[in-house]
Amino acid sequence: MKTSLFWISLFSVIFCSTINGTKLKLQNIKEAKHLLGLTLNSLKSSLEFLNKEYNHVNLDAIIGTRLVDGTLKVLLYHIRQDLESWSLDESTIKHIQDLQMLAETLSDKAIPYVQQSDPMYYSRLGTLLAKDFWTLDFASKDFYSEDFLSAWLPQPGEAMHEQDSDNCITELLGTGANTRAKCQISFECWQKMTEKGYSGYSLTHQTFYLMIAYQMGCHEEMNKHRTLLGQPPPADLVKAYCASTFLEAEEIYKNKFPELRRDLFMEQAALCGAMGYRWFFSPDWLLEIISWQDQSSGCYKGETITESEVKMRETMEQHSTSRVKREEKVLTDGCLSHKTTVAASALSMYVRYITEYLQMMFERDQMYTDA
Template structure:
């Protein structure tokens, strides 16, 4: 049972929301917070909500230019806000969460907007990318990304290993596994092919190959394959938590290297993806103010996340045409992702997707942490 917090007002305006929340956190932990810390915490939550709001505004006007990968990001963000709002509603039954009606309403509206964008995007992708949608469109299912955590997790940094900076998996491999796993759950069962289990658990991966391991595990667990995952993990002498801890520890190690190297432009996309996919599981190591500062700074004035300098002058910055899968054009030496798509105002569909997911994870963390719920 939580301590009585009657000394802190439960009514907060949006601008004072985090001040009130951290006042309540102080009552729980008995720690003194400086006024500067209060102000900074308030600003981070407001800035994160505003950034996701601006991103949603951009997509409301340009969602017809998006691809399936873009709407995976908006569905993850929607799922994070949905799970947060459910948590708040449940907690209100037993404790007075200091959440203002204005902020509660704003979060609900933002979730609804992300749901609208994803639903409209799903219709467009099903029409424009029928084969791709047939294979992995199930990842856009509402509720799939309502991943919650009861408490923050701390990574064991001794699990981090240094590996060669080489991608070992193809995106098509993880797509094939998503197709097979989701297809096997349609009648209430679950089959995880051995090659897919090997992809999920093989050690020594880097970059997108590593984050796609986590992506596959998260999809499989939420799609109804929890028992099969646990059975396979036990057969390997591990638990599912052990596997997730190992993957995210290495994701964290690679993210730290990107930060230590000054956040090169060519690493922005993978860096945000790393924070998103492990952050939604509640690994507190990923919720750093300095990392959030950079994600917020990289947002374009239009609300999206850009592709950097145009690759070729012959490509219009406002072109909505997908770059060909075999394209060798690069951004500062980095080959573009297979499912990347250039949108209005030189915006990147994939980078905007992972930013939406990461911002949703940060908003959920800030609210739960400040309320003492985790």
């Protein structure tokens, strides 16, 4: 089905301005193709680094490479469905295909090492590494002014520990301490994982949780709990989380991307981008992400995030430790496992959205030519 001029125009406006009206610079097909080339090269460097380190990365990193694999696989499927409507040459399509295959291969190779290095963690969350678990195909969509009526501004501090989120995810997977059946969602976990007002990693993990619940087919259980609490459908919950996440991403941008917020910023784009929300993607933000990449290795470095820096809200925890967050791991030459893999995930989303933008611009030009 051909895209209407209304939607082409709307997408051009959205892609060229953020909610606060900042003017961006992606104006034509030539510039979009240039930006796509930069993104593909940056993603290639990240994946090649992770491929070299496949026997050292942790489970969280492979979730990221599986997300890259799934994102590019779905994109290639749509391209092949109607090649004539995509303004892509054969070399670009092959580049995307090569990166998808690299993400798939390195994920497959890494799993035995992840299982061996942390068997307990793998037994609980290893399902998330299954091939095609992350082949998400949510339609691209925008935020509208009414979507922000249910959103909230970011608040300092975290509302939950990593372990809290993990325990609730195991209920979905059927790998928890008290159940071996999937989708056995406790009221306590549902309430915790859908509470309004979270920010930071607690907020992104809410989106992550609902993504997993959707992939596991837990629709009946989700609807039962949300009905009891008078909540909207899960899709509307995700919309509220991602609208609030976008406001927080804007705050990170306005504060000039503090070092310790960059990992979170890329995780925000990766997760909400996977759910179809394209407002996280702009040339300015993309060029920032690429600028953080180590040019010699392809990885992402920086300060390791500790639990004392990702502080719990004072009402939740009075004492904070200096233990490095579990999901992060320092690799060769100070490269960071989680930061590199969320960068790769975010970059794969940029590949998707720039490619979709190119398709819309191509169809617009075709319409004008036909007219």
